[in-house]
Amino acid sequence: MSKVSKGVLGMANYDTVIGLEIHVALLTDSKFLCSCSTAFGAPPNSQCCPVCLGLPGSLPTINEKAVECATKAGLALNCQINLFSKFDRKNYFYPDLPKAYQITQDAYPLCSRGFLDYYVDDQLVRTEITRIHMEEEAGKLIHSGSSIVSSDYSLVDYNRAGIALIEIVTAPDIHHPGQARLFVEQLRLLLSYIGVSDTKMEEGSLRVDANISLKPKDSDLLGTKVEIKNLNSFRALEKALEYEVSRQGEILDQGGTIRQESRTWDDRAGRTMSMRSKGDAPDYRLFPEPDLPPLCLEPAWVESIRASIPELPLERLGRLEEQFGLSRYEATFFVHYPDFCQIFFDLAEYDLSPKAIVNFLMGDYARLARERGHLDARRIAGLLTIVKEGLIGANQEGVVLDALFSSEKSAREIVKEQGLEALRDSTELQGVVDGVLTANPDLVARFRSGESKLLGYFVGQVMRATRGKADPEVVNKLLEEALS
Numbered sequence: 051m052s053k054v055s056k057g058v059l060g061m062a063n064y065d066t067v068i069g070l071e072i073h074v075a076l077l078t079d080s081k082f083l084c085s086c087s088t089a090f091g092a093p094p095n096s097q098c099c100p101v102c103l104g105l106p107g108s109l110p111t112i113n114e115k116a117v118e119c120a121t122k123a124g125l126a127l128n129c130q131i132n133l134f135s136k137f138d139r140k141n142y143f144y145p146d147l148p149k150a151y152q153i154t155q156d157a158y159p160l161c162s163r164g165f166l167d168y169y170v171d172d173q174l175v176r177t178e179i180t181r182i183h184m185e186e187e188a189g190k191l192i193h194s195g196s197s198i199v200s201s202d203y204s205l206v207d208y209n210r211a212g213i214a215l216i217e218i219v220t221a222p223d224i225h226h227p228g229q230a231r232l233f234v235e236q237l238r239l240l241l242s243y244i245g246v247s248d249t250k251m252e253e254g255s256l257r258v259d260a261n262i263s264l265k266p267k268d269s270d271l272l273g274t275k276v277e278i279k280n281l282n283s284f285r286a287l288e289k290a291l292e293y294e295v296s297r298q299g300e301i302l303d304q305g306g307t308i309r310q311e312s313r314t315w316d317d318r319a320g321r322t323m324s325m326r327s328k329g330d331a332p333d334y335r336l337f338p339e340p341d342l343p344p345l346c347l348e349p350a351w352v353e354s355i356r357a358s359i360p361e362l363p364l365e366r367l368g369r370l371e372e373q374f375g376l377s378r379y380e381a382t383f384f385v386h387y388p389d390f391c392q393i394f395f396d397l398a399e400y401d402l403s404p405k406a407i408v409n410f411l412m413g414d415y416a417r418l419a420r421e422r423g424h425l426d427a428r429r430i431a432g433l434l435t436i437v438k439e440g441l442i443g444a445n446q447e448g449v450v451l452d453a454l455f456s457s458e459k460s461a462r463e464i465v466k467e468q469g470l471e472a473l474r475d476s477t478e479l480q481g482v483v484d485g486v487l488t489a490n491p492d493l494v495a496r497f498r499s500g501e502s503k504l505l506g507y508f509v510g511q512v513m514r515a516t517r518g519k520a521d522p523e524v525v526n527k528l529l530e531e532a533l534s
């Protein structure tokens with residue numbers, strides 16, 4: 051639903067080439083290679099053991115649930131699942147990495163060659179997924195100051211160390227910052243549909259590294275790429291990429307060359323900053339993990355995971371449009387809010403038009419449900435049915451809706467108790483109409499001499515006298531007869 055920004059400034063001479071690496075924390079109760087809890091928000095270092103602290107002599111064991119989540123993600127992203135995959139050690143020193151190496155998958159990843167289809171404006175586009183591999187999360191540094199540079203000391207919390215991650219790597223086939231954002235939005239939605247991650251970017255469950263380069267228009271030669279690390283919001287992703295498009299474009303316009311390097315995004319300053327150049331890049335000395343056997347999957351097990359995948363966002367969008375005739379905008383709303391979508395499907399079982407259901411759910415109901423939780427579909431259906439039957443006027447719908455939220459009664463009971471039935475008995479209404487006209491002789495005269503817009507005023511007075519219950523159609527008819 052977000053707006054797409056395509057070009058930045060006058061970068062008309064270059065094509066933008068973007069590839070993404072997305073780290074996703076998997077939704078498992080225990081960590082990847084030990085049985086420590088993964089619950090968020092526990093006191094620092096209360097969820098660690100010899101394995102995730104890398105104490106000598108401890109041995110890792112693979113969490114089957116993590117492999118299941120990773121496989122499910124691979125299948126939902128149309129990947130080939132490799133029945134044989136292996137683990138490696140990626141060696142580097144940093145205080146948040148107690149073993150001084152990270153267990154990951156290098157040459158033999160779990161999933162390869164997939165894709166994700168998504169809409170950019172009204173165009174269905176595809177981004178290739180090169181690979182998805184499994185790895186473990188690092189710990190978390192907490193600096194005493196506002197940044198590592200300005201801090202006297204830093205503390206480290208290993209609760210996160212060893213949580214199961216997948217890294218999803220795309221091909222460099224994303225063409226502008228807005229598209230990168232839409233891709234990650236769609237990916238995040240898909241991962242939440244299949245339940246493999248809570249995908250909370252603000253808690254670090256989903257983080258993006260972006261590679262970006264510019265190349266002269268229509269050239270086959272790729273430019274030098276820059277990597278922007280750890281983008282943890284959609285906004286940061288799009289802004290950082292936009293900034294890089296301008297920065298690299300300006301350098302190239304002036305005949306300069308782009309330095310291959312890693313950069314970070316400074317949200318407050320609104321710019322990317324150099325972290326390290328290629329020359330400073332660590333040599334990870336990857337080698338096979340000796341403490342874990344290769345991961346060998348049974349085809350039948352993979353098929354059982356495939357069978358557990360629910361309807362995915364793009365399929366659901368198509369079904370809402372084709373089967374129920376929803377507009378793209380409406381269908382997108384329901385795809386993004388699965389709880390509302392479930393109520394839509396439940397209501398569609400009743401004898402109600404999809405249009406009436408959509409207008410209701412996306413109207414005042416959406417606001418009330420967000421504040422107070424959803425109503426039972428059966429009670430909503432009761433309200434929509436009496437509106438359809440004409441038992442109450444449109445202007446009483448909100449009154450009944452409020453009452454539905456604050457009581458257990460049915461719509462019909464509420465209408466009866468509060469006497470909200472629409473007034474359409476001509477004899478009864480005639481008296482009210484006559485009363486209004488008798489009380490306003492001057493206005494009646496002005497109406498008769500041509501001020502036809504005064505009709506609205508008379509209608510309003512009748513509605514007021516009947517506390518909004520009069521049927522506007524009958525009132526209009528009676529007034530026109532009386533005034534002619």
Ligand SMILES: [Zn+2]
Pocket residue numbers: 081084085086097098099100101102103212
């Ligand atoms: Zn542990």
